[in-house]
Amino acid sequence: MLLYTLAAVLAVAVANPVTTGGKVVCYYDSKSYVRESQARMLPLDLDPALSFCTHLVYGYAGIQPDTYKMVPLNENLDVDRSHANYRAITNFKTKYPALKVLLSVGGDADTEESTKYNALLESPQARTAFVNSGVLLAEQHGFDGIDLAWQLPRIKPKKIRSTWGKRIAFSVDHYHRYFRLVRYPYHCSIWHGVKKTFGTTPVDDKESEHREGFTALVRELKQALSLKPNMQLAITVLPNVNSSIYYDVPAIINLVDIVNLQAFDYETPARNPKEADFSAPTYTPQNRNPLLNVDAAVSYWLQHGASSTKIVVGIATYGRTWKLDSDSEISGVPPLHTDGPGEAGPYTKTEGILSYPEICAKLINPNHQKGMRPHLRKVTDPSKRFGTYAFRLPDDSGEGGLWVSYEDPDTAGQKATYVKSKNLGGVSIVDLSMDDFRGLCTGDKYPILRAAKYRL
Ligand SMILES: *[C@@H]1O[C@H](CO)[C@@H](O)[C@H](O)[C@H]1NC(C)=O
Numbered sequence: 001m002l003l004y005t006l007a008a009v010l011a012v013a014v015a016n017p018v019t020t021g022g023k024v025v026c027y028y029d030s031k032s033y034v035r036e037s038q039a040r041m042l043p044l045d046l047d048p049a050l051s052f053c054t055h056l057v058y059g060y061a062g063i064q065p066d067t068y069k070m071v072p073l074n075e076n077l078d079v080d081r082s083h084a085n086y087r088a089i090t091n092f093k094t095k096y097p098a099l100k101v102l103l104s105v106g107g108d109a110d111t112e113e114s115t116k117y118n119a120l121l122e123s124p125q126a127r128t129a130f131v132n133s134g135v136l137l138a139e140q141h142g143f144d145g146i147d148l149a150w151q152l153p154r155i156k157p158k159k160i161r162s163t164w165g166k167r168i169a170f171s172v173d174h175y176h177r178y179f180r181l182v183r184y185p186y187h188c189s190i191w192h193g194v195k196k197t198f199g200t201t202p203v204d205d206k207e208s209e210h211r212e213g214f215t216a217l218v219r220e221l222k223q224a225l226s227l228k229p230n231m232q233l234a235i236t237v238l239p240n241v242n243s244s245i246y247y248d249v250p251a252i253i254n255l256v257d258i259v260n261l262q263a264f265d266y267e268t269p270a271r272n273p274k275e276a277d278f279s280a281p282t283y284t285p286q287n288r289n290p291l292l293n294v295d296a297a298v299s300y301w302l303q304h305g306a307s308s309t310k311i312v313v314g315i316a317t318y319g320r321t322w323k324l325d326s327d328s329e330i331s332g333v334p335p336l337h338t339d340g341p342g343e344a345g346p347y348t349k350t351e352g353i354l355s356y357p358e359i360c361a362k363l364i365n366p367n368h369q370k371g372m373r374p375h376l377r378k379v380t381d382p383s384k385r386f387g388t389y390a391f392r393l394p395d396d397s398g399e400g401g402l403w404v405s406y407e408d409p410d411t412a413g414q415k416a417t418y419v420k421s422k423n424l425g426g427v428s429i430v431d432l433s434m435d436d437f438r439g440l441c442t443g444d445k446y447p448i449l450r451a452a453k454y455r456l
Helices: 002-013 030-034 042-049 085-090 116-122 123-141 162-170 172-179 184-189 208-227 250-254 294-303 356-362 409-421 447-455
Strands: 025-027 055-063 069-073 100-106 145-149 231-239 256-263 311-316 317-320 353-357 378-381 389-393 402-406 426-431
Touching: 002 030, 002 042, 002 294, 002 356, 025 030, 025 042, 025 256, 025 447, 030 055, 030 311, 042 085, 055 085, 055 116, 055 123, 055 231, 069 123, 085 100, 100 123, 100 231, 116 208, 123 145, 145 256, 145 389, 208 231, 208 250, 250 294, 256 294, 294 311, 294 409, 317 356, 356 402, 409 426, 409 447, 426 447
Parallel strands: 025 055, 025 426, 055 100, 100 145, 145 231, 231 256, 256 311, 311 426
Antiparallel strands: 055 069, 317 353, 317 402, 378 389, 389 402
């Protein structure tokens, strides 16, 4: 009898995935609405994801440069009567009453006058204009709160040079070919095989002012939101923002409900065009900067007093791609020499990035069709610490080489397992439109989201 009861309880738990486990914060990128064909995602396409999500984050609102008001970035799409996506998205709460829908601001989607994010932090009047307009905007469209995906200055990219020394010593020919590609100041450290020191070049000479301004912004926004019923406040730490510079953890942690750590894009083709590497390792691969991985990002927040259950670890649903050329190491093992971003995918149409369904299509080439490039060879990581990559060497004419660092359902599940083992708050999926929302890979819709959810 007891066994039957247990079985019944388990069956109920499986049928209601949202009631168990941690937070699953799902990002919706409104830009996906204007992509073409298979990549075009309409609000309706979100429905199959929402039974797995505890939070839905609408990305992104922006800031009006002159007034510092929080505003829709695309009036026509977001709020006008013809589309009214804000409302279409918050209306999902009728069907999914436990879902919290947050309006996020920034997220690198707000490109007009990028200095306004710093400037706003420096001015109490600007902060007030932002807070008042933001709370109103969220409230008017039925959001459950605001997420600050603040566009702070980034860590300068660094080369990982330790492996080059070894390789260059091998062949004089490579030495000459390589040095044509490298700026002069790097020569010495390469020649001597010296590992370049880690650290940052200062990019922001008002660091402490911006840190204090951000803390003030969080405090003021929290205060305004707490005058409304059940309004949440979240922050999203964007990739390559140095938390130890801008986030005063003890001062803000009690004011926020969720800290979304976008602990990925550590290596990207835009930041590191000549060198590919794991873009989102969970732990430090050998000879890499020990600060640039998920565990280091999480540890910073925990060590400064964040309660673990507020920390949410971001999982990217896209891969970062680089072009391999005839100078690239044929083993494919990172870090390796590359020649800029990989070519754009058929749906996302952006150099250096491929959505998960675009990657999975490249892993198979049925019947080795003539005129099609060979498929990518997938290399998994048995240690489960660094991630998966896939690649294809260039052909005899030097064309078609590609290297991709990406998450698949296995590695997403591994990150969720990491989150669980550290008793963290949960995972975030960044974003739903780059997951396989049509089920093109295996027939399952949202395979990355599902895999992460089930391992939490
Ligand atoms: C972040 O900033 C701290 C100093 O505030 C510095 O020690 C650290 O190296 C920086 N992190 C990275 C990854 O550059």
